[in-house]
Amino acid sequence: MKQTLTQSLAWLHTWGGLIVGWLLFAIFLTGSLAVFDQEIDNWMHPELPAHHLTDEQAVERALGYLREHKPDAKQWGISLPEERSPELRASTGGRRDGVSVTLDPNTGEVLPVRESAGGRFFFLFHFTLFMPGMLGIYVVGALAMGMLAALISGVVIHKKFFKEFFTFRPAKGQRSWLDAHNASAVLLLPFHLMITYSGLAIFLVIYMPAAMDALFDGNREAFFKAQDAAPAVVEVKRSVTSEPAPLVAMGPLLAKAREVMGPLSGVSITNPGMSDAVIQIRPILGNRIALIKGGGMRFDGVTGEQLSGPTEMRASVLTHRVISGMHFAQFGGYSMRWVYFICGLISSAMIATGLVLFTVKRRRKYASESRVAQGFYHVIEALNVTVMAGLSLACIAFLWGNHLLPVGMAERREAELSVFFGVWGVSLVHALLRPRMHAWREQLALAGVMCVALPVLSLFTVNQPWALHSRMGVELTAIVLGGILMWACWKVSQPQTERAPRKKAAVLAEGN
Template sequence: MKQTLTQSMAWLHTWGGLIVGWLLFMIFLTGSLAVFDQEIDNWLHPELPAHHLTDEQAVQRGLAYLQAHEPDAGQWGISLPTARTPELQASTGGRRDGVSVTLDPGTGEVLPVRETAGGRFFFLFHFTLHMPGMIGIYLVGLMAMGMLAALVSGIVIHKKFFKEFFTFRPAKGQRSWLDAHNASAVLLLPFHLMITYTGLAIFLVIYMPAAMDAIFDGNREAFFKAQDGAPPVLEARRSVTTEPAPLVALEPLLVKAREVMGPLRGVSITNPGKDNAEIQIRALLGNRIALTKGSGMRFDGVTGEQLSGPREMRNSVLTHQVISGMHFAQFGGYSMRWVYFICGLVSSAMIASGLVLFTVKRRRKYASESRVAQALYRGVEAINIAVMAGLSLACIGLLWGNRLLPVDMAQRADAELNVFFGAWALSLLHAVLRPHMKAWREQLGLAGVMCLGLPLLSLLTVDQPWALPGRLCLELVTMGLGGLLLWAAWKVSQPAVARAPRKKTAALAEVNGHAG
């Protein structure tokens, strides 16, 4: 019999949602954590003290160290501490071959900090899935396209948005899961569309390179160079000699750059102590919606004359930067980050509820099927547990590993990742060997207890665990998430409520009857 459009979309939404749902849950959960990647990084570096330095004072600390210990280096760099990143760093060399140290903001001496995978791990995992090369980026792009397909098919299926948004029937078993899935999907539909589309647009050159390769004959460097607008200040004539010359005072340059670009993030000095020295001052990300990464102003290192910057972007480039900034929440301060974080967690819950619904609806059906079908269902259930409960356990396990591994351990960052992926692998093995309801309860419960115990762990392993207020805030949020995990473990342990059969609505019967 010929299917209707709604029936076809229900089939696509159900099976397409299962295929991409596991990876999408990983992407959304780690993306939610990546919203506060800097704060997680600060927690993972408990040696970092609080500071009250101005930009000028921080630059002088960094310059004093570099002049004393690296006078002959051809490239100096100073990363300024900010409200989100209190770390003061001094470096030599370029971005790829450079060596950096963390400085004590009070004394200017080298501050030993532990090696860690850092909060950046969650950010990178979010769009690479920790896969080599470009495989992860392409796979995440494919998942984003699948997400768009699921959103469009979901819109076709659920025509009564307002009714479904205000409909929630608690303690009704499968119906409650369906209500929660629909309500969260409808509530965050604009966010889902925005975050999925902008995620694809960020890598548009990677996903759709044909036009760029055709116009620039495959020369991608020429393509990116063509995106830059003309500098607002013409290049000054530079000396071709390399005679010694004193470095200009940086304080007036910092004031000028701050007036033009807003908050500052770092200073780079090329050829310090020479008459061809150049100074670049970079702007801080997050003070405007456009993702102006790498934007800065350049000055003559001897006279202080402005050479170029900040660059003026073409309209097409500015549009792409705004789209990128929307995805990375590079605007609105902490208020916007909290909005993204909550929306990301609710989105993760929406995906999780869809995955749970898939298995719950088919649990009785596959109980009477062949052994092959039962094994297939059992595998789907085990993957569900490992993806949702197991990934939560792995994330909190990485934080515990940061505190419990020896501080001076060789390749310590890799050891933290081993803790993360080891815990995740064990969760899958546990889900395969244990009955599925017990596996859900045990993994969710363990993750919840570990979240609740995080402040105690810090108190027992770190001298001053809350020297930075943000660390205590992170632990309180983690405790809140731990409470939610324990609540989920408790709900799983409750016996199913028997419901008297009743007539389904036409729309629900149509969707449920053809989604399988």
């Protein structure tokens, strides 16, 4: 370690940032895409038709199917179409043993929809890195702590970064990469701190389970039940026998629930067609900043009497769920989603410029060192190419695979994942075998061309490629991102003027 605090933190920032930077880039890039996971999911299921059903109409369509095909089921579930998704689903059974089908909103019949990992893949990868069990969540938590350390040490060592934010010197090699890194870091420093801290707060029970173990003997279900304060409507106790009885009209219940909770996401009916039937109506996730899943309002399935209402949260629980909601960006509609998406891409660029700066700064140094040292830094440069250009290529290849793989093939979801990880793996081999600049140019160019050509792919593989606005939005966004990737390809092809930083500023980029 160095003698001064600034130099010590510079060492931590550089080497710590390198170690966690590769995975953090993957986390931020897939997290940015996950902001529009539902829209990507719609694009990957082009069979879904556009429609304008009301909640009442959608429920009646689903109930018609369930009454005809699943009259003896003990549990009916209906997922309502919403602004972000036109899908109408009917299900029977619980979460683990349930069976779900997608219905044609116009006819109420089962709609054949291709099997796909969907946009949810980016969401899952964002916080698990697709690792087995709980391993990924713990790894991502450790990386988030590393991100916080990098942010704090970066603030300390870049004492004049607010001044440097207004200075960008293009085509100056190392100086340009440092300027870009500083500018993107300063511009979104509040966002970086918020998104990193809130990501850790989401899994606080997993990362710090001591309180739950001490107070609830590790019983997570009891812990979550204790989080709720008194319900807004005191639960009505019923004493009824189970015998056949008609289901109450759903329209008035939906209207009442919508008036209290806002937009609705689904309906669950326990013991349908019996006198002890219970109807639960759930609000849409993201109706407000606080992240609320489940809950809702419960009604008697025969009389329509409200049995319980939305539960009010304790202040401490509300604080935690607001912090969690700030990370998930389910509030604020599409305008807020675009803010998060752009901020996520800029954050990815901040990490990318830091990783590139590491190699640019040392390029001349390791050129004259031993072959072992040269090989070590060659691997680092290859990993940079793979993580940044290669991951971008894998993401767009994932979308291409969705449209090119046979619709009815067995284990189609796994095949899509194989496309993603296969392309990413090939990009690593390519980066190791090709000269550094050739690898950058070829992977960036291919990813850019595939992004720009995404609408052409839809034109030749989908009957009605732009029936939904969300599909068109995905492809227009892909075109813009493809243009950015091709611009990056052009920039790395330009000759750069390598200029060492001034002695006074050298410590800012010094890592050892």
